[in-house]
Amino acid sequence: MADGQAPIGVPLTPVKQGRGSYVGLVQIIGLKIVGVVVMILLVASFTFFLVRLLPGDPVKQAYEQLIMQGASPEQAARQVEVLYGFVSNEPLYLQYVHYLWRLLHFDLGESISYAGLSVSHLVASAAPFTIVLVLTGIMASFLFGVALGVLAAMRRGTKLGDFISITGSMLHGIPQFVMALLLLYVFSTLLELFPYGAPYSAGLQPGLYPAFIGSLLWHGTLPVVTYALSSYGGWLLATKSSVVSVLGDDFIMAAELRGLKRGTVMRYIARNAMLPLFTILTLSIGFMFGGSLFIESTFNYQGLGTLLLSAIGVRDYPLMSGSFLLISVAVIVANAISDAMYVFIDPRVRRSS
Numbered sequence: 001m002a003d004g005q006a007p008i009g010v011p012l013t014p015v016k017q018g019r020g021s022y023v024g025l026v027q028i029i030g031l032k033i034v035g036v037v038v039m040i041l042l043v044a045s046f047t048f049f050l051v052r053l054l055p056g057d058p059v060k061q062a063y064e065q066l067i068m069q070g071a072s073p074e075q076a077a078r079q080v081e082v083l084y085g086f087v088s089n090e091p092l093y094l095q096y097v098h099y100l101w102r103l104l105h106f107d108l109g110e111s112i113s114y115a116g117l118s119v120s121h122l123v124a125s126a127a128p129f130t131i132v133l134v135l136t137g138i139m140a141s142f143l144f145g146v147a148l149g150v151l152a153a154m155r156r157g158t159k160l161g162d163f164i165s166i167t168g169s170m171l172h173g174i175p176q177f178v179m180a181l182l183l184l185y186v187f188s189t190l191l192e193l194f195p196y197g198a199p200y201s202a203g204l205q206p207g208l209y210p211a212f213i214g215s216l217l218w219h220g221t222l223p224v225v226t227y228a229l230s231s232y233g234g235w236l237l238a239t240k241s242s243v244v245s246v247l248g249d250d251f252i253m254a255a256e257l258r259g260l261k262r263g264t265v266m267r268y269i270a271r272n273a274m275l276p277l278f279t280i281l282t283l284s285i286g287f288m289f290g291g292s293l294f295i296e297s298t299f300n301y302q303g304l305g306t307l308l309l310s311a312i313g314v315r316d317y318p319l320m321s322g323s324f325l326l327i328s329v330a331v332i333v334a335n336a337i338s339d340a341m342y343v344f345i346d347p348r349v350r351r352s353s
Helices: 019-052 058-068 073-084 092-104 119-154 159-173 176-190 210-247 250-257 262-290 293-298 304-314 317-345 347-352
Strands: none
Touching (some): 019 092, 119 210, 119 262, 119 293, 119 304, 119 317, 159 210, 176 210, 250 262, 262 317, 293 304, 304 317
16 A cells, blocks of 8 residues: 555545534524524414404404493493403404413413303313324324335235225225214214213213223224324325335345345335325324314314314304414424424435534
C-alpha cells in the first residue's frame, strides 16, 4: 500500500458529529411546535365563525319568543340569561375576542343545552367511552388488515390471495351505518346476544371493578366489531398495495440474489412497506376523538360522536366549538407526532435532517 493512502472504504479523517446537528434538530422541533400552535389558532378561529354562521340561534329564538309573549326586553334578557347563562347580543368580534381569551385559559365555556355544565366536563365524561371504542377498533382492524394484506401480496395470483383481496374490497365498500344496522339486527334483535344502547348497564357506577368492566365489554362488543370490520378492508388493500410496490424494488431483488435468508428479506419488506401505513395510523388515532358518528348514533352509544350530534341538533355553540376544536387539535398533534417519528423510523429522512 502506498504511503499516504488509506484502505478502500476507510475515510482519511474521522467523521465527527458536531453540535450543529443537535441545534438544527432543536430548531426543527421548535418550528414544528410553532406551526402546531398557529394551526390550532386558525382552526379555532374558523370553527368559531363557522358555528355561528349556521342558521338558527336557540338563545335568540328563546328571547324572541318571550318578547312575543309580552315580556319586556329587559325581562326577556334576564330570563334567557338565567336559562342559558348568557345573552348573545354582543357584536361578533367581541364574542370572538372573549372566545380566544377563554381559550388561552383552557376554558371552553358552558353548554347551552346542558345548563350549568361546562363543555370541558361534558367532553371529558364522553371521551373515555369513545377512546376505548375507536382505539380498540383501530388496533384490531390494523393488525388483522396488515397481516392479511401482507399475505395477500405474497400470495397474489393464487386462490387464497384473490379470496382475501375480494373480501377486503367487499367490506371496504360497505358503509359504516349499513354494517352497524346489519350487525345490530342480527346479533341484538334476532339472536339477542348483545344489548342495545348505553355504554354499560343501568345501575352500575363507573369504576375499575369486574361487574362494570364486564358490562362495558359486553355493550361495546358490537360497536367495536362494526368499526373494525368497516376499517379492515382499507388497511388490507393499503397494505397489499404497499407490499407489492416494495416487492418490485431493486434492493429486494438484490437481497434475494445475494441469498439472504427469507426472514431478513421480509424484514426489509416490512420496514419499507409500513412507512406510508404509519402516517395513516397516526392520523386515524387523531381522528378517534371524533368518534364514529354513524356507529355511535346507531347503537345509541354515549360517546363524543353522539354528544356532537346532539349539540348540532340544538345549536349548542360552545359544545359544538369545543367538540370540533378537540377533534382538530387531536389530528394536528397526531400529524406533528407522525412527522417527528419519521426522523427515527426512516433513515432517509434522518440523513436529510
